Amino acid sequence: MHNKPVAVVTGASSGIGAETVRLLCENGYLVFMGARRLDRLQALAEKYSAIPIVLDVSSAESVHRFTEELPDSVQVLVNNAGGALGLEQVAEFDEAHWLEMYQSNVLGLARMTKALYPRLLSRPNPVSHVFNIGSVASFETYPGGAGYTACKHAVRAISETMRLEWLGKPIRVTEIDPGFVETEFSLVRFGGDVARASSVYAGMVPLTATDIAETILWSISRPPHVNIDVMVVRPLDQARIDKIHREA
Known part of the structure; x- marks a missing residue:
């Protein structure tokens, strides 16, 4: 039997998810990582001794199979899976x-929060x-x-509601809101168009996946009576989502 605290990371095959897996493993957690790309997860498993399980959070059946494999x-729980698709205006939305x-x-x-809520309550240690x-x-x-901002506005509403519904229970809820992070995010958004994805970060210094993973580890390390409700993390070159300083 292991005696390590258990962590679950979704969207763990690359970017913020993969870096979060690394840092949690290096800091004494037994990490179960889920994503659709099993080959990527297996490569991470060999490096960090995390446990790979195929997971598609958009499928209730996949979430059920994933959670059956957990302690x-x-x-x-790091709800990281997600992303953006397209850049169409509302009048032409896809x-x-x-x-x-x-x-x-x-x-x-x-789905992931509902499935793991009983497990999160079962071992607070102390939270x-x-x-x-x-x-x-x-x-x-x-x-x-x-389309993307509507989804992320919904994430904020869910995070705030979870804190209200779980008030008095030993579960902290933290929302991490990054600005530009150079990962596969833009590559996925633009359907694999490398040049278009690279142009998003041209002339500026974006955040790295490690920058965001470190905020997760720091939040966990706070005393149990402290909850980091929301953390906004931007690169210095970004003042708003669409206001970027770029070198000529």
């Missing part, structure tokens, strides 16, 4: 894109911790971003 208690974003960013978060990875899009908007 009876979980101390940390319904398939919006539905897919809502399934992963919003319903996926809700458990849920992280919802949002975005500065959870409180800002921009042309072409209505």
Whole structure:
């Protein structure tokens, strides 16, 4: 039997998720990591001794299969799975894109939280911790971003509601809202268009996945009576979601 605290990370195959897996493993957690790309998870497992399980948070059946593989208690849940698709304005919105974003960013978060709530309550030690990875899009908007910002606004509403519903229970809820982070985010958003994805970060210094993973680890390390409700983390070169300083 292991005696390590258990952490679960969704969207763990790359970017913020993968870096969160690394830091949690290095700091004494037994980490169960979920994502659709099993080959990526297996590569991480070899490096960090985390446990890979296929997970598609947009599928209730997949979430059920994933949670059946977990121990009876979980101390940390990182709801990281999600992302953006397309940049169409509302008058030309792509319904398939919006539905897919809502399934992963919003319903996926809700599915994982519902499934693991009993486990989070079972071993507070002295508190458990849920992280919802949002975005500065959870409180800002921009042309072409209505589908994604609507999803991330919903993440904020869910995070705030969880704190109200769980008041008095030993579960902390933290929302992390990053600005520009150079990961596969833009590559996915633009359907694999490398040049277009790279242009998002041209002439500025974005955050790294490690920057965000470190905020998760820091929040966990606070005394049990302290809850970091919301943390907004931007690169110095970003003042708003659409206000970027770029070198010529």
